[in-house]
Amino acid sequence: MLNWEDIFATRSSRMKASEIRELLKLLDRPDIISFAGGIPDPALFPDQEFKKAYADIFSGSAVNAALQYSVSEGYKPLREWLAGEMGKLGIGCTADNVFIVSGSQQGLDYLGKLFLSPGDTALVTWPTYLGALQAFNAYEPAYDQLTLNGNRTPDSYRKVAQEAGGRVKFAYLSVDFANPTGETVDRAGREKLLDLAEELDVAVIEDAAYQSLRYDGEAIPPILALEMARKGGNINATRTIYCGSFSKTLAPGLRVGYIVANADIIRKLVLMKQAADLHSSTINQMAIALVAERGFEAQVKKIKAAYSKRRDAMLEALGKYMPEGVRWTRPEGGMFIWVTLPDGFDGADLLAKAIERKKVAFVPGKAFHADGSGANTFRISFSCADEKTIDEGISRLGALVREEMAA
Amino acid sequence: MLNWEDIFATRSSRMKASEIRELLKLLDRPDIISFAGGIPDPALFPDQEFKKAYADIFSGSAVNAALQYSVSEGYKPLREWLAGEMGKLGIGCTADNVFIVSGSQQGLDYLGKLFLSPGDTALVTWPTYLGALQAFNAYEPAYDQLTLNGNRTPDSYRKVAQEAGGRVKFAYLSVDFANPTGETVDRAGREKLLDLAEELDVAVIEDAAYQSLRYDGEAIPPILALEMARKGGNINATRTIYCGSFSKTLAPGLRVGYIVANADIIRKLVLMKQAADLHSSTINQMAIALVAERGFEAQVKKIKAAYSKRRDAMLEALGKYMPEGVRWTRPEGGMFIWVTLPDGFDGADLLAKAIERKKVAFVPGKAFHADGSGANTFRISFSCADEKTIDEGISRLGALVREEMAA
Known part of the structure; x- marks a missing residue:
């Protein structure tokens, strides 16, 4: 149901169409864990x-x-x-x-x-x-x-x-x-x-x-x-x-x-x-x-209960799996955590590797910067994954960042 | 259900707000016959x-x-x-x-x-x-x-x-x-x-x-x-x-x-x-x-049967009630007939009189002209009135035009 082309085109307009197409081929596989979409969990729709x-x-x-x-x-x-x-x-x-x-x-x-x-x-x-x-x-x-x-x-x-x-x-x-x-x-x-x-x-x-x-x-x-x-x-x-x-x-x-x-x-x-x-x-x-x-209130209460657990799970996993030198935000609500890697990392480059080698996806941070900066950042969303999947996905991402730091 | 303010604002953007407000007061009455709206008849919605x-x-x-x-x-x-x-x-x-x-x-x-x-x-x-x-x-x-x-x-x-x-x-x-x-x-x-x-x-x-x-x-x-x-x-x-x-x-x-x-x-x-x-x-x-x-086809057939009768009724009524010197189009479909009065008539002026004196409404033609011409024209729609109402409304309009020509 997730339309990847749309999400990539929306979220990463600075990526080349050919790059997006290559990624899409990989993303078509159900074994990819995605923290990329900025969309609500349809299971929680009223x-x-x-x-x-x-x-x-x-x-x-x-x-x-x-x-x-x-x-x-x-x-x-x-x-x-x-x-x-x-x-x-x-x-x-x-x-x-x-x-x-x-x-x-x-x-x-x-x-x-x-x-x-x-x-x-x-x-x-x-x-x-x-x-x-x-x-x-x-x-x-x-x-x-x-x-x-x-x-x-x-x-x-x-x-x-x-x-x-x-x-x-x-x-x-x-x-x-x-x-x-x-x-x-x-x-x-x-x-x-x-x-x-x-x-x-x-x-x-x-x-x-x-x-x-x-x-x-x-x-x-x-x-x-x-x-x-x-x-x-x-x-x-x-x-x-x-x-x-x-x-x-x-x-x-x-x-x-x-x-x-x-x-x-x-x-x-x-x-x-x-x-x-x-x-x-x-x-x-x-x-x-x-x-x-x-x-409205009951619906918001239901969503908050679900998302807050996922946020907790993602923050916990980041603490567990990310190496020294990686920083992230601690949101009090919403759907997103923002990760900052050491200087020299490139989020778009890391995304390609993450999909190919670790079967996990996120959105590179550069696209969110009007001046084209932010290459060493990326956005992960906890809205659409359960706690177990979040732990697994962040563990893979953490392993990739460690490998890249060692390389 | 018809929102007059919207229709007037949409259809006659060149009218002053104060003029529109005055007309609206009158239009709030259920005894007005309106050929103004360019909207489909809700009774025909599927x-x-x-x-x-x-x-x-x-x-x-x-x-x-x-x-x-x-x-x-x-x-x-x-x-x-x-x-x-x-x-x-x-x-x-x-x-x-x-x-x-x-x-x-x-x-x-x-x-x-x-x-x-x-x-x-x-x-x-x-x-x-x-x-x-x-x-x-x-x-x-x-x-x-x-x-x-x-x-x-x-x-x-x-x-x-x-x-x-x-x-x-x-x-x-x-x-x-x-x-x-x-x-x-x-x-x-x-x-x-x-x-x-x-x-x-x-x-x-x-x-x-x-x-x-x-x-x-x-x-x-x-x-x-x-x-x-x-x-x-x-x-x-x-x-x-x-x-x-x-x-x-x-x-x-x-x-x-x-x-x-x-x-x-x-x-x-x-x-x-x-x-x-x-x-x-x-x-x-x-x-x-x-x-x-x-x-789709059955729905279109239903609408066409209803609207074509109303068009026929409006054309017949125009022939019956409009004086010499007034011209109008003979549409093969759609919702609208376009009336051209002798030079010197002003559609907006006529509308005000039509509402006040005859309890009938239409849209003055000037608003449809990018150059502000067309003062002696107006649009009438047959989509939302039954044949009897169309006859009555056009009879009132014809009487008004005759009165104005005699004045």
Whole structure:
């Protein structure tokens, strides 16, 4: 069911097509252990709940509405449910602040389209979510490295952007258990980002795709909540644009995500969507609304219980099998661990060897870096393997790294 | 179920928001007869077939696949079914030539993104599909009037495009029972367009959204079929890009449309979609494939029987109630009739009066003209009203036009 070509093409756009094809031949074998896919475990999908939701739609009075054209801003009961959820996160808002997109990837595309002209600068971390780079690339921006450690002044960002031929238009940041690193931006980092955005007078795009999947540690308020606290709780005075997803919690195949932001931004995005694809699937928005209303919390609890055990297993295995000199992140949630090898290692090269010699796969880290750095890094995902398989796969990877270090 | 704000915003983007709001207040009344919406009659949706399709998906072995991420080019069984359908239209091709989009509106957006840089020229008819103008507008093109009557030389198109600051990039044409005019481009016109596109070396975007809905007259081969006939049946040598839709035949609420073209264009569009929204809804593509495989022809037959009676009723009523000096098209299919009033009439002005005084609605023609002309025209749709209502509504409209002519 996993489509490898897609995953490779998505995750490693810098690999040559011929290289990908060679790898694909090997990956076709069922004996490969893969930590490459950034996808949810289908065994955890609430399929019975969705079955009931679609059946209820077809048995109810809204069946014609479900199959008909609908409004570009999205299905109102879903937007209202989301407004309620946002309230729990410290983001008091109404349905007017919520916009439904066909997956949060579409939200990133629209935000690129809204903000970026060729030569403008987008601030992103090194590494960052590859899908965000792909979405923004269509609008031909320059990238500058967003750092929250105080090494850069607002003026330095302005200057670099000017030299690239435009202005800084936004800072994009995945905040919780980010893809690909698994790391979380702490509260001080979020506040610093807000300071920077205020000084530069630019938008903040807060990618919260994994936010619900926290396994331990204390939840940190979203950047949008922190900004609202600064602005008297008025969401319509904010510059932060919150991008959420049902792909990691309910199911990605329905393509339903959302954006929460000040009503002025939402209005612009709605007009954009009207021209771009009219609206997201009506029936799927209704199905998501039903499943979410009936049992979002229970579903999230189920996923968290499964994924947190897998994360523990992967961290334990890394400790057991990786040699000295290899470092990795310790995520408090999400799906990913980020591994840094000693300098001189090349992740793409290691991947080819890992598949051929050890029958194990991951994603090389270079593709996640807007500047092409990060050759000695890679991403492993624990979302789709059981604990035993995780132990076996990491043991093989550890053995390969040892062999390579000795070579 | 009809969302008026959306329809007005979509169909009449040149109206002021305040004007639209005033009209909306009136339109909220159930006593208004509307010929404005360009939407299919929900009473004709194959809802039982969709109910069974979704139930079958959830009872079968593909349920996990239905809820999971999938490939950007689209669900292969659906692409294969479509390739077979295209063969029947004289377009011999494989699934590699078929790309699934989230409604054909998304196809138009992607084609605008692929071809247009600011200042480039798109050739469109006056009037043309408003949604196409909205999709293309995002890429800031100039428009030039596509005419197939021989009044314009290829050089004249080149020159106008150069003056606008770019080059002609494509000709866009809705071929059968077009929205908004209901008119069909004859075979000679299609061949002329191909000649022009060859001379200009540009793409042809063939919008075939209504092609299946022919009620009488003989089917004319799609432009893509005519081009293939010129090129030895080799689709991969063609420049015509065929945009199809399930929105008028099965249901728009699932957001599933398709593009058929040479494999090189398809590959570029697939990469674009990967960055823009990953893929169209997996489960909806599966449901469309099931419903189409099981009974596409029967469904189309049912719709055609209903719509053709309504078209007949509307043409009869126009003949009965419209005064001398008013002209209208006689569509062989689709959903629309285009009315031309004597010079001096203003469609938007007439709409306001029609709603207030006669409780009947239509879409003023100006919005469909890239150059802002067409003030004395309007579009009426017969898709969503029964024959009796059509007679009553056109009788009211005819009375209004008579009153205005006498005033």
